[in-house]
Amino acid sequence: xxxxxxxxxxxxxxxxxxxxxxxxxxxxxxxxxxxxxxxxxxxxxxxxxxxxxxxxxxxxxxxxxxxxxxxxxxxxxxxxxxxxxxxxxxxxxxxxxxxxxxxxxxxxxxxxxxxxxxxxxxxxxxxxxxxxxxxxxxxxxxxxxxxxxxxxxxxxxxxxxxxxxxxxxxxxxxxxxxxxxxxxxxxxxxxxxxxxxxxxxxxxxxxxxxxxxxxxxxxxxxxxxxxxxxxxxxxxxxxxxxxxxxxxxxxxxxxxxxxxxxxxxxxxxxxxxxxxxxxxxxxxxxxxxxxxxxxxxxxxxxxxxx
Amino acid sequence: xxxxxxxxxxxxxxxxxxxxxxxxxxxxxxxxxxxxxxxxxxxxxxxxxxxxxxxxxxxxxxxxxxxxxxxxxxxxxxxxxxxxxxxxxxxxxxxxxxxxxxxxxxxxxxxxxxxxxxxxxxxxxxxxxxxxxxxxxxxxxxxxxxxxxxxxxxxxxxxxxxxxxxxxxxxxxxxxxxxxxxxxxxxxxxxxxxxxxxxxxxxxxxxxxxxxxxxxxxxxxxxxxxxxxxxxxxxxxxxxxxxxxxxxxxxxxxxxxxxxxxxxxxxxxxxxxxxxxxxxxxxxxxxxxxxxxxxxxxxx
Numbered sequence: 001x002x003x004x005x006x007x008x009x010x011x012x013x014x015x016x017x018x019x020x021x022x023x024x025x026x027x028x029x030x031x032x033x034x035x036x037x038x039x040x041x042x043x044x045x046x047x048x049x050x051x052x053x054x055x056x057x058x059x060x061x062x063x064x065x066x067x068x069x070x071x072x073x074x075x076x077x078x079x080x081x082x083x084x085x086x087x088x089x090x091x092x093x094x095x096x097x098x099x100x101x102x103x104x105x106x107x108x109x110x111x112x113x114x115x116x117x118x119x120x121x122x123x124x125x126x127x128x129x130x131x132x133x134x135x136x137x138x139x140x141x142x143x144x145x146x147x148x149x150x151x152x153x154x155x156x157x158x159x160x161x162x163x164x165x166x167x168x169x170x171x172x173x174x175x176x177x178x179x180x181x182x183x184x185x186x187x188x189x190x191x192x193x194x195x196x197x198x199x200x201x202x203x204x205x206x207x208x209x210x211x212x213x214x215x216x217x218x219x220x221x222x223x224x225x226x227x228x229x230x231x232x233x234x235x236x237x238x239x240x241x242x243x244x245x246x247x248x249x250x251x252x253x254x255x256x257x258x259x260x261x262x263x264x265x266x267x268x269x270x271x272x273x274x275x276x277x278x279x280x281x282x283x284x285x286x287x288x289x290x291x292x293x294x295x296x297x298x299x300x301x302x303x304x305x306x
Numbered sequence: 307x308x309x310x311x312x313x314x315x316x317x318x319x320x321x322x323x324x325x326x327x328x329x330x331x332x333x334x335x336x337x338x339x340x341x342x343x344x345x346x347x348x349x350x351x352x353x354x355x356x357x358x359x360x361x362x363x364x365x366x367x368x369x370x371x372x373x374x375x376x377x378x379x380x381x382x383x384x385x386x387x388x389x390x391x392x393x394x395x396x397x398x399x400x401x402x403x404x405x406x407x408x409x410x411x412x413x414x415x416x417x418x419x420x421x422x423x424x425x426x427x428x429x430x431x432x433x434x435x436x437x438x439x440x441x442x443x444x445x446x447x448x449x450x451x452x453x454x455x456x457x458x459x460x461x462x463x464x465x466x467x468x469x470x471x472x473x474x475x476x477x478x479x480x481x482x483x484x485x486x487x488x489x490x491x492x493x494x495x496x497x498x499x500x501x502x503x504x505x506x507x508x509x510x511x512x513x514x515x516x517x518x519x520x521x522x523x524x525x526x527x528x529x530x531x532x533x534x535x536x537x538x539x540x541x542x543x544x545x546x547x548x549x550x551x552x553x554x555x556x557x558x559x560x561x562x563x564x565x566x567x568x569x570x571x572x573x574x575x576x577x578x579x580x581x582x583x584x585x586x587x588x589x590x591x592x593x594x595x596x597x598x599x600x601x602x603x604x605x606x
Contacts, residue, residue, distance in 0.1 A: 026508045027431025034422035034483070035437075037414075041456070041475045042444055049455035057458075102348075109345040112338055118591060123349040125595070126356075129583040131537040131555035137562070137576040138355045141362065141569060149358050152375035181355065186602065193599035213337045242448050245539045249559060263450040263540070270454045271544070283451045294446045 053280035060274055071281035081282055083257060084265035085289075087172070091261065092240040095176045099236050100229070102180060103187030108217060111195045121192075125185035132182070132245035139178040140165065140250055165251050168258035175247055175259055182246070183239075187232050194228040195221060234297040241290060262286050363387050363573040370569040387570035388578070397578045399550070400557035405582075407472045407542070407553060408535040414477040415531045416524060423486035424512050428498070445480045450540065457544055471545040472553065476535055482527045485601050489523040490516060526597035529590075533598075536583060554579050 053071055056064030075081050106124050114120060127135065142149045143164035151161045164174040202220050211219065244263035247253060253260030266286065270279030361377050362370050366386065369379035391397055425431065426438055456475050457466075465471040493516060501511050517524070539555045546552060552560070561575050587594055 023429050024431045027425045027429040027434060030425035030429065030508070030512075031422045031437060034418040034478075037418060037474070037478050038441070038444070038480075041459075042447065042452070042478050045452045045455035045459055045475075046447060048459070049452065052455060052458070106345070106348060109341050109348070112341040114338075114342055114345055120345055120349055121595060122587070122591070123352045126584060126587060127352065129533060129537075129587055130580050131558065132539050133555040133558035134576045134580045137558065137572055138359050140562075141573060142355060142358060146373065147371065147375060147569070149354070149375060181352065186598065189595055189599050190602050238448075242450055244450065245555075249539075266450060267453065267540075267544075270457070276454055276458060280454045283454055287448065287451045290448050290451075291446060 049280045049283060052277050053284050055277045057277040057280075058274050059271065059276050063277075067277075071278045072285070074278065075281050075285055080257070081262070081265060081285070084260050084262040085286075087257075087259060088241060088243065088261040088263075091172060091175065091243050091259075092237055094172070095179055095240050095243075096233065096236045098176070098180050099184055099187055099240075100233055103184050103191050103232070104225075104229075106184070106188045107191035107195055108221065110192060111221070112213070121189075124188050127182050128185040130182065133249055135178060135182045136246050136249035139174070139181075139246075143174055143250075166255050168255050171251050171255060171259045175243075175250060178246055178250065179243075187236065190232055191225070191228065194225055198224045230300060234293070234300070237293055238290065238297075241286075241293065359573040359577055363570055363577050365570050367568055367570050370573075371567060387568075387574035391571050391574045391578060396557055396561075397554075397575060400552055400554040401579070401582060403469075403551060403557075404536055404554040407469055408532050410469075410473045411476045411535040412528050412532045414473070415479055415482065416528055418477065419479060419483045419527070420486055420517065420520075420524065421512070423483050423490055424516060426483070427487045427490035428516075429508070441480045441483055444478075445484075453540065453544055456541075460545060467546055467548040467551065469551060472542045472551070475541060475545075476538065479527075479531060482531065482601065485527060486520070486523060489520055493519055522596075523600070525593055526600045529594055529597035530601040533583070533594075 054066055054068060056062075056067050056071075106120075110117060110120050141147075143151075145151060145161060145163050145166065148164070150164065155161060162170055165171050198221065202224070203216055206216050206220055242263060243261045244267070247259050247261055248264055248267075251259045253264050262282070263286070266279050266282050269275050269282060273279070364383040364385065364387070365379045366381050366384055369376075369381050372379075422441075426434065452475070460466045460471045460475075465474070497515055497519075498511050501515055506514070537555060538553075539559075542553045543556045543559070546556070558575060558579055561572060
């Protein structure tokens with residue numbers, strides 16, 4: 001091996017010999033398969049979707065042609081649109097706090113060094129692997145007003161029955177509980193991975209200084225986790241804004257539209273209302289919201305790393 | 307044998323990680339016992355839905371619908387619900403549909419993402435910066451925004467009610483491209499230079515040097531993409547009406563109306579649907595956890 005490398009030209013000359021045109025060709029050749037899919041199934045739909053939002057396109061094929069921003073004007077005056085957007089924001093606000101806090105608690109508990117780590121990880125994370133439909137079947141059954149396990153427990157400790165999915169004041173919380181059970185394991189894993197990356201010396205130094213477990217958690221673990229926490233919170237907000245599956249399957253947006261999120265409203269105006277153009281306009285209003293949150297995230301994370 | 311004993315001392319510098327794994331083995335303090343109690347309480351809470359679904363699935367329909375909520379039904383446990391659900395054949399069909407669409411999505415995603423990531427990591431070509439910026443920017447696009455134009459596009463391409471309608475739009479994962487690029491960036495260039503000197507082509511370098519060294523990250527991306535595809539509901543729900551093509555999550559959605567108030571059968575279906583990924587998780591726990599942890603933050 002060593003003799004063969006000696007007899008060959010030096011690497012610098014070789015890199016020059018790979019000419020620029022050669023690089024341009026191979027670079028784009030490697031990028032092409034991805035680019036084809038990217039252009040057809042992402043770039044084109046996002047552009048065409050915007051064009052559709054400016055038309056009266058119907059699912060039946062009828063099209064009133066370009067109507068400017070009329071769909072947007074109508075959407076901004078549409079009480080149902082605002083209601084569904086409000087539901088989405090409400091869900092995002094009330095779900096993010098427990099989804100981050102419970103994940104943090106779970107990871108902190110395991111980080112103490114409990115035996116049988118796999119068992120805890122399995123029980124906390126396994127629900128994340130389930131399809132939303134499975135989760136919805138489980139929880140619809142547990143929320144059943146008459147036969148459900150949860151009401152049985154409530155009456156057992158002397159509390160009244162709750163119409164979990166049928167009471168407009170409670171239904172969104174029922175969705176939050178199911179979502180917490182389903183997805184908290186993902187945040188839990190991210191926290192656990194981050195905690196295990198904190199150097200042990202920090203803790204050793206702290207315990208030499210006489211800091212107890214609580215003190216160590218609040219003075220070392222939490223501050224070290226701040227970047228992770230920021231990321232998890234922002235990721236969670238973006239994920240919660242996209243809520244659709246479990247609501248559609250558990251309450252279909254009811255009762256009285258109290259849980260209908262904006263994605264469901266997009267789906268309904270497009271596929272049951274046949275108004276693709278109008279539906280596309282609402283999609284873009286929703287997209288605008290996501291862009292605002294993402295830009296905020298970008299600014300926050302940029303400032304942190306700067 | 308002799309060489310083995312000589313070379314052995316060298317790797318001993320690497321197990322520096324060991325102490326951290328052992329670190330948790332501390333004395334049983336009050337704090338640790340409290341932690342176990344709280345963790346145990348949470349674990350029980352998190353396992354109850356599984357346990358309750360299992361208990362229900364093994365009941366007779368009469369017992370499941372009885373006004374008394376019991377863990378131990380008067381008529382005892384029976385596998386009837388599972389037998390009935392399995393006999394009507396939908397669950398195996400839907401599982402198969404989910405399996406091959408998710409496998410196809412994962413395979414295509416891996417191939418096209420790894421290729422473009424290699425170009426972004428290693429080749430200096432004109433327009434690279436623009437390409438990179440466009441792909442980064444596209445991470446922001448939420449899939450629900452695309453459902454209307456994508457559906458229209460699938461209609462135009464005549465792909466509605468084919469598996470391609472489910473598969474094709476799900477193969478673009480810009481965030482995963484960057485996970486792969488980041489990993490490729492860390493592979494020492496010297497490894498490639500030797501191959502270039504031997505006259506190897508880019509494609510050969512990619513397949514013979516880069517890919518074999520990237521197995522852990524390829525596995526992580528594959529796991530992340532597969533789980534996402536397996537559980538995706540909204541797009542497959544829109545893309546197919548053909549009962550023969552339904553994926554597991556979409557098929558299950560039809561069950562509630564089909565079985566009405568057949569609680570035991572509902573729970574048996576849900577459990578059968580949950581089984582494949584749970585089994586996979588039990589076997590590949592370490593890889594899945596690592597995969598999710600390494601790729602999980604990439605969506606940002």
